[in-house]
Amino acid sequence: MxxxxxxxxxxxxxxxxxxxxxxxxxxxxxxxxxPVEEIKEACSRVLKEHGREALQYRTTEGFLPLREQIADRYALHGVHVSPDQILITTGSQQGIDLVGKIFLNEGDRVVLERPSYLGAIQALGLYQPKFRVVTLEDEGCDVEELRSQALTGLKLMYSVPNFQNPSGISYSVSRREEAAEVLAQTNAVFLEDDPYGELRFRGVRAASMRKFLKDQAILLGSFSKVVSPGLRLGWIAAGAAVMEKLIIAKQASDLHSSSLEQRVVHRYLLDNDLDxxxxxxxxxxxxxxxxxxxxxxxxxxxxxxxxxxxxxxxxxxxxxxxxxxxxxxxxxxxxxxxxxxxxxxxxxxxxxxxxxxxxxxxxxxxxxxxxxxxxxxxxxxxxxxxxxxxxxxx
Amino acid sequence: MxxxxxxxxxxxxxxxxxxxxxxxxxxxxxxxxxPVEEIKEACSRVLKEHGREALQYRTTEGFLPLREQIADRYALHGVHVSPDQILITTGSQQGIDLVGKIFLNEGDRVVLERPSYLGAIQALGLYQPKFRVVTLEDEGCDVEELRSQALTGLKLMYSVPNFQNPSGISYSVSRREEAAEVLAQTNAVFLEDDPYGELRFRGVRAASMRKFLKDQAILLGSFSKVVSPGLRLGWIAAGAAVMEKLIIAKQASDLHSSSLEQRVVHRYLLDNDLDxxxxxxxxxxxxxxxxxxxxxxxxxxxxxxxxxxxxxxxxxxxxxxxxxxxxxxxxxxxxxxxxxxxxxxxxxxxxxxxxxxxxxxxxxxxxxxxxxxxxxxxxxxxxxxxxxxxxxxx
Known part of the structure; x- marks a missing residue:
């Protein structure tokens, strides 16, 4: 496939x-x-001030000041995640892969939206789960379909609640609450991928599913659509127990993401107004x-x-x-x-x-x-x- | 574990x-x-001349001119690999993971040197193979042990033939030939990890196992020890059939490695004499x-x-x-x-x-x-x- x-x-x-x-x-x-000029400026400054650190091996978790910036940004949006609940990844695509790696065994049931993001189908598909689908309607997934899937013992649900790829559909507030209510009665992990949330040009931001599901929800984020995709920087936010496993999986996968680019994005965010x-x-x-x-x-x-x-x-x-x-x-x-x-x-x-x-x-x-x-x-x-x-x- | x-x-x-x-x-x-100054210079030049390309999504395979440089370097050492047999990875650690991902099923037999690189134990271990070991002697692995392991149906052997981590041991020419002779009679993949080969300060370089094993050998390389580990750039060289699968696995894992850093290392290698x-x-x-x-x-x-x-x-x-x-x-x-x-x-x-x-x-x-x-x-x-x-x- x-x-x-x-x-x-x-x-x-x-x-x-x-x-x-x-x-x-x-x-x-x-x-x-x-922001070509600004990234150029940030590269120069990082290499001038912290060249040797930026070119050396660093910890798997990622550059702490960058993780603090991500936590602060979440806080602005009412999501409370501490920096040690954040792991820097090679794009949010790697987040999907790592979550698949630590959670999925062959035959596990995974719910996808119908239609769903190709990269998630590919990444999760390599762990050979049984995919199940819930129809995506104008306001989010069909909750009745989700309810009947939930009865069968789900391991994971993958979702892009904001401006989904491919459909552009967002979950309404009430649909989020209803879906969360169903999922809260299961042991399934809710994997919330949100690469586009910051690209809202109309309407009002709805709360992350983490508001309702707490640590049952794992969040994926990315600098690809807000700064640059070529830098390949994203992150996972997850509770402590899951984070411990994710760090091991990340270490086994590529030790850590680029030290230089983590510092460059950190510097960029310090010296420029993201909004x-x-x-x-x-x-x-x-x-x-x-x-x-x-x-x-x-x-x-x-x-x-x-x-x-x-x-x-x-x-x-x-x-x-x-x-x-x-x-x-x-x-x-x-x-x-x-x-x-x-x-x-x-x-x-x-x-x-x-x-x-x-x-x-x-x-x-x-x-x-x-x-x-x-x-x-x-x-x-x-x-x-x-x-x-x-x-x-x- | x-x-x-x-x-x-x-x-x-x-x-x-x-x-x-x-x-x-x-x-x-x-x-x-x-090379902090040189990398700074390369960053500036890449962002000045190709900023938008360097910050955009690119192909999974990696930046072709960089793959050409790697192929040229291999050719200098008598290894013939074409640029389309090279995939850029996030450090050679990711190469180990990707090879594990496409080859290993639970219970498959994997031979490691005794002692072996921790990162390989971790990365391959996540695919739950049965590890078997061959003792590392002064001139390389014990060939008799390898011969008896080969009888049991091996899927993969992981080896660091030059200045191994952790032992510092290198395979002699004759030991390479003997080990290759045993492996050539199996269907096992020989995964040759060579992060240290360029760091020879004495003696004479011995041929890659690819010389004897052709496409049965998959090579991993890295810029970590020759340029900078913080950039997280490495590569896999493999035959066409395996490469096709590796590209799919890489795409699922993180889409591609940093566009900016691939161009930066390419620029660095153009403007500086690596030797x-x-x-x-x-x-x-x-x-x-x-x-x-x-x-x-x-x-x-x-x-x-x-x-x-x-x-x-x-x-x-x-x-x-x-x-x-x-x-x-x-x-x-x-x-x-x-x-x-x-x-x-x-x-x-x-x-x-x-x-x-x-x-x-x-x-x-x-x-x-x-x-x-x-x-x-x-x-x-x-x-x-x-x-x-x-x-x-x-």
Whole structure:
């Protein structure tokens, strides 16, 4: 399965390499907002003031002052985590892997949202659990489905409650409470991945599930979408008992994350105002999202719907029943526009008439042109009335 | 087991934190030789010239020009690996983990040297194989032991053929050939970890086992000891079929290693002469090794022996039979000198009268003073005739 998905994504990326193609396929933040000068400044200062420490082996847990900054940021949002409950990881992707490593044995039941993040399907899938799914609705997962899954003995639930990848959906406050109530009656770990939470351009932040679930919830965070993904820095926040095991797993996996980059991000956060930086990103992504939604409303044929996320980087489009996004992809490529068909995000199959659009990495003018092209491809597909076909195993 | 070792090493590191203690315990390269200025220069240039690329997500395989540099370096040493047979990892430690992840199922037989690298015991141990051991002799592993292990159906052998951690032992040319001959008749993967190969201050480099075993050998390499460990950059070199799986496992583990640091090391290698840099390290480590051996000969009681490595960072000391290095540790700490007792390096128990000394991270004058103190502790222990006790499970 992992092999299939990798090749599939590779094929898509090959297609999108051409400069003629407007790609909504990737999951990339907009490099226009990377704080290149500030990171350069931070690198110089760290290497000047603490060069030898920054280039030496350090502890597995990570650079304490950086962990303190993360704890302080959580506190701002009403989440109480102490620095020793935080482990620095190589992106939040590594957090998923480490949690899988310490918790999952072959055959354990793991609940995913339907659709779910590809990287989690891949990382957790390597530990050979039995995946179960709960449908993602407009306000979060279907709680009745979760309730019936909970009866079967769950080990873990993986969720992205804010501006989910791929759907852009966020859990409402009441849906969080209801889901937490069900999970609190189980021994399942709730793995809350929140790479996009800081990218809210509209509406009000809802509480982390940790508020309701305490140490039953493990939080994953990342600097990828707020500072830079190339630095590969993220973190796990977990209670003491789990943290002890995570540290052992992290040590076995790669000893620790980059000493230099941990100090550089720490320095960057000291010398710059993160909220000023974030507000620029939020304004731009908000505009890009609005442009995309508007263009979809304008250029797509009747029966095509999309989510209306209040933050993050993705929109989720549903085609009329029986219309295949894989077929659409083949037509769209001829129009020089690309996206990710929805099928791979469904561990139990299906999703054939859905697709993911990224709006963070394309400026407004290109979004308009790209969605026009996509709309043309949709119209052609609907005229053809092409039968549904599944992506090939290639 | 992983938990035990972690706590044990932690206790040791706590002891060595005091500035009064001369520590031969860590496995750290000497920070005096970190190219701080050059890395600072490389950071600035990369961020100036390719800032947005360096801060963005990149491919899992790693930065191609860096992989080309690694392939060129291998070619210099007569090892033929193409850049697409190289995957950049988060230190070579991650290489061990990824190989474990794709090859090992619970109960698989894995051969380790006796003694073996702690990080490999930890990383591979998490996949719950059955560890088997082959004794490490002066010229490499005991081939007869390897032959009898080979009859039982091996999945993997992990080895550090150059200046092994912890023993400092290197495989002779003939021992490599003999071991390869045995392994070639099995389906076992030979995992050759070579973090210290470039740190040869005496003698002649012997060929990689890949010369004899071709794609049956997977190579791990690292910039940790030649440039900086804090950057956490290493690599795996493997044949195409294995590489495909490794890339999937790497992608699931952390997507890719730092884009910035890959470009920084690439830039560093372009703008500086690595061999000039290495020759400074080699000269210093050679002197430190000589000082340590000389001092051990001078100050240690009769019956204490040590290895005579031609490179690397470690010496291996054997106490007279029945004398416990754990007891010695407790006395040595009172003399303000520290080392790592040998027992944890033995997966099958034993090693109670052995210990590891690091010579890379202590200057000559401090080595003299430290070994004097160690000699005093040894003399006291021998006078006491203390019975052997095993390290506690704490």
């Amino acid at each position: 992992a092999g299939l998905q990798k090749s599939f994504i590779r094929e898509i990326l090959k297609v999108t390499e051409s400069p003629d193609v407007i790609s909504f396929a990737g999951g990339l933040p907009n490099p226009r907002f990377f 000023t930086h974030l507000s620029r990103i939020r304004i731009a992504y908000g505009r890009q999202r609005d442009a995309m939604v508007h263009m979809l409303d304008t250029y797509c044929p009747t029966g095509v719907t999309c989510t209306r996320p209040e933050g993050g980087m993705f929109l989720w489009v549903t085609l009329p029943p029986g219309i295949s996004s894989m077929n659409l992809f083949n037509l769209a490529v001829k129009e020089n526009v690309a996206f990710v068909p929805g099928h791979p995000f469904y561990v139990d199959g299906g999703g054939d008439s859905t697709l993911r659009l990224n709006f963070s990495n394309t400026d407004e003018a290109r979004i308009e042109e790209g969605i026009k092209r996509l709309g043309r491809a949709m119209c052609r597909l609907l005229e053809q009335g092409t039968p549904v076909t599944r992506p090939s195993a290639k | 992983a938990g035990l070792q972690k706590s044990f090493i932690r206790e040791i590191l706590k002891v060595t934190e005091s500035p009064d203690v001369i520590s031969f315990a860590g496995g750290l390269p000497n920070p005096r030789f970190f 000039t840099h290495l020759s400074r390290i080699r000269i210093a480590y050679g002197r430190q090794r000589d000082a340590m051996v000389h001092m051990l000969d001078t100050y240690c009681p009769t019956g204490v022996t040590c290895t005579r490595p031609e490179g690397g960072m470690f010496l291996w000391v054997t106490l007279p039979p029945g004398i416990s290095s754990m007891n010695l540790f407790n006395l040595a700490v009172k003399e303000n000198v520290a080392f790592v007792p040998g027992h944890p390096f033995y997966v099958d128990g034993g090693g109670d009268s052995t210990l590891r000394l690091n010579f890379s991270n202590t200057d000559e004058a401090r080595i003299e003073e430290g070994i004097k103190r160690l000699g005093r502790a040894m003399c006291r222990l021998l006078e006491q005739g203390t019975p052997v006790t095993r390290p506690s499970a704490k």
